[in-house]
C-alpha cells in the first residue's frame with residue numbers, strides 16, 4: 001500500500017470507515033476514495049465481496065459515507081464498500097467550476113474525448129481499471145475479486161449502470177438510486193455529453209445505459225432501480241427511468257423499478273432504502 005496515503009479512519013458498526021488518497025495515472029491528479037472495511041475484514045483471513053458506490057453531481061467521497069448510514073448494513077452482511085470521488089480534483093480547466101452540473105464534481109464516469117477535457121476527465125477508465133485494480137491489489141488479503149458489485153445515485157447511478165453494461169462480468173450485481181437513465185435525452189446528459197464527447201451523437205450511445213442495454217450480451221443481470229416519486233429531477237425529466245425499463249423489456253433484461261411515493265432526490269431517500277440495496281447485492285454476491 002506504498003502509494004496510498006491514509007486520510008482518515010473512523011470505527012463504525014465494528015468496522016472501519018477509511019479515506020485514502022493516491023496519485024491517479026488516468027486523471028493525472030491526486031484523488032481520494034473511501035473504503036469501508038466491515039468487522040469481518042479484521043484479521044484478513046476471509047475474502048469478502050465488494051460494492052463500489054458512485055456519488056452524484058456536487059459530491060465528493062464524503063456525502064455517501066456521512067449521510068447514507070450504509071455502514072450498518074455492510075457490517076451486517078460483511079461487505080466492503082468503496083466510494084470514489086466524482087471528478088478529477090485540483091486540475092484547472094477553463095469553465096470547470098462555472099456550473100454545478102459540468103466539470104468539477106461532474107465527471108459523469110466517462111472518458112472525455114474532447115479537448116481540453118480529454119487529458120484529465122477519464123473517470124470511466126479511472127473507475128473500471130485503475131481504482132478497480134488498485135482495490136484488488138492493495139486490499140488483496142480481504143477482497144474477493146470474483147464478487148464485486150456496483151451501485152450509485154443520480155449521475156453515479158448512470159455510472160454504475162454504464163460501467164456494468166460496458167464491461168460485461170466486471171460487476172456481478174448492479175443497482176441505482178434515482179439514476180440518470182438516458183443521458184442522451186435529458187438536459188444534464190446532453191450538456192455533459194456535448195462537452196465531454198462532442199456533437200456526434202453516435203459516440204453518446206456508448207455511454208448511455210438505455211442504449212447500451214439494447215446491445216448487452218454479457219452474463220445474466222437484474223437491474224434494481226429505486227426512484228422517489230416526489231424527486232424534482234424525476235419530475236423535470238432528467239432521470240427517465242421509464243426509458244431504461246422499456247429498453248430492458250425490449251431485450252429481456254430483468255429490471256425492477258420501485259417508485260417510492262413522497263421521496264425526493266436526497267440522502268434521506270437513499271438512507272431509507274440503502275439497506276435493501278445492500279441486501280440485494282449480498283444475495284447475488286454471496287450466492
Ligand SMILES: N[C@@H](CCC(=O)N[C@@H](CSC=O)C(=O)NCC(=O)O)C(=O)O
Pocket residue numbers: 055056057058059063067100153154155156265266267
Ligand atoms: N445544487 C443542486 C442540487 C445538487 C444535488 O442534488 N446533487 C445530488 C446529486 S444530483 C445528480 O447527480 C447530491 O447527491 N447532492 C449531495 C447531497 O449530499 O445531497 C441544486 O441546486 O439543485
